[in-house]
Each structure stands twice: as structure tokens, then as C-alpha cells.
Amino acid sequence: MNIDAQLVEGAKKGDGESFSRLYELVQDDLYKYALYALGNAHDAEDVVAETFLEAFRGISKLREADAFKGWIFKILSVRIKRRISHYVKEKNQLQIEDFTSDPALRIDSMDSAVITRADLLQALSALSPQERMILSLSVLYGYTTKQISQMLRCPHGTVSSKLHRSLQKLKKQMEER
Numbered sequence: 351m352n353i354d355a356q357l358v359e360g361a362k363k364g365d366g367e368s369f370s371r372l373y374e375l376v377q378d379d380l381y382k383y384a385l386y387a388l389g390n391a392h393d394a395e396d397v398v399a400e401t402f403l404e405a406f407r408g409i410s411k412l413r414e415a416d417a418f419k420g421w422i423f424k425i426l427s428v429r430i431k432r433r434i435s436h437y438v439k440e441k442n443q444l445q446i447e448d449f450t451s452d453p454a455l456r457i458d459s460m461d462s463a464v465i466t467r468a469d470l471l472q473a474l475s476a477l478s479p480q481e482r483m484i485l486s487l488s489v490l491y492g493y494t495t496k497q498i499s500q501m502l503r504c505p506h507g508t509v510s511s512k513l514h515r516s517l518q519k520l521k522k523q524m525e526e527r
Contacts, residue, residue, distance in 0.1 A: 358415035369409065373402060376419060379491065380426050386486035387430045387479055397429040404429075423501045427483075434479045473523035481516040488513055 353375060360368030380401060384394035405422050412421055474482060480502075487493045487501070495513060499506040 353415075353418050355415035358409075358412065358418045361409050362412060362415075364410075369406060372418065376422060377402075380422065382490065383423070383483070383486060384426060384430060386490070387483035388433060389474075389479070389482065393433055397426065397433055400429050401426040420497070420501060424503070427502050430479075430483065469524065473520050476519055476523050477516055481512055481519070484509055484512050485516045485520070 353372065357368045357371050357375075361372055377398065380398045381394055384397050385391060388394050388397070401422065404425050408425075412418060477485065483502070484498055487498045488495070493501070495510045496506055498504075498513075499509040502509065
């Protein structure tokens with residue numbers, strides 16, 4: 351997805367239509383990212399809404415229009431981390447079952463001899479929320495480990511090792527099925 355710099359500049363100047371168009375361009379990616387990270391559709395919707403509210407309030411401070419996508423993903427990442435911290439404090443389990451509630455993420459049509467939805471959900475549940483987040487950013491969205499480290503504000507080496515371990519865990523889980 352290509353973000354038009356003119357839309358960003360318009361939104362920075364307070365043009366609601368420009369911000370609405372930016373919302374339309376990134377909303378699906380942000381939602382999918384939040385859903386993978388949190389494993390719960392309701393919470394994903396909440397953090398995306400909070401992200402857009404914060405972005406709307408702070409877009410005038412964005413220095414470079416080309417940085418919009420990374421900037422809004424950083425806001426979302428912070429919101430997700432806060433939500434995960436809340437889960438940990440409350441000792442609640444993430445609801446992995448909601449992982450495929452979005453029709454775009456469903457894998458029901460895949461060959462059952464290769465993989466089943468239940469197998470994938472079980473394998474993903476073995477990953478931590480941060481591991482699922484890093485894995486989804488890399489595999490689904492094609493971000494490099496350097497880009498992910500900038501988004502999550504983590505050292506590059508940490509992201510690289512977590513991605514490697516996540517892939518190994520997922521592979522091991524799927525081989526055991």
C-alpha cells in the first residue's frame with residue numbers, strides 16, 4: 351500500500367477528509383496486526399480505534415509524510431503492549447479462538463491433509479503475544495527485522511532471535527500434528 355504524501359500533509363493541516371482516507375488505507379493492516387498480536391477481535395478493534403484517535407490528535411507533529419505508516423504502527427504497538435500488560439496483570443489468557451474471526455484470515459478452505467485450522471490455532475497459541483506480533487509483521491506484512499525493531503522499539507538482535515525462535519516453535523508444533 352502506498353500512502354499519498356498529499357493526504358498526510360492535508361491531515362496534518364486538519365483536513366478531516368484526508369485523515370479519513372488515510373484511515374481507509376491503513377485500517378485493515380492495523381486491525382490484522384492487532385488481531386495477531388492480541389488474539390482477540392474485540393481488543394484488536396479497541397486498540398485500533400485508540401490508535402486512530404491518538405494519531406488524529408498527534409498527526410500535526412509528524413515530521414515526514416513518508417513516515418506515516420511506520421509512525422501509526424508505532425502508536426499501535428505501544429497500545430498493544432499496554433493491552434498485553436493489562437492481560438498479564440489480570441492474569442487473563444489471550445483468546446486465540448478469535449484469531450480467525452476476520453474472514454480475510456480464515457483458512458477453512460485449506461487442504462486438511464496439509465494443515466487444519468485447529469492445528470494452526472494450537473501452534474500459534476504456543477507463541478507469546480510478542481512472538482505472534484513479530485511473526486505476523488514479518489510473514490504477513492513483509493517487514494524486515496530492522497523495520498520491526500524500529501516499530502516495536504526493540505533491539506534488532508532481539509527481534510531477529512525472537513523471529514527465528516518463533517518460526518522454530520511454529521515448525522515444531524506443526525510437525526507434532
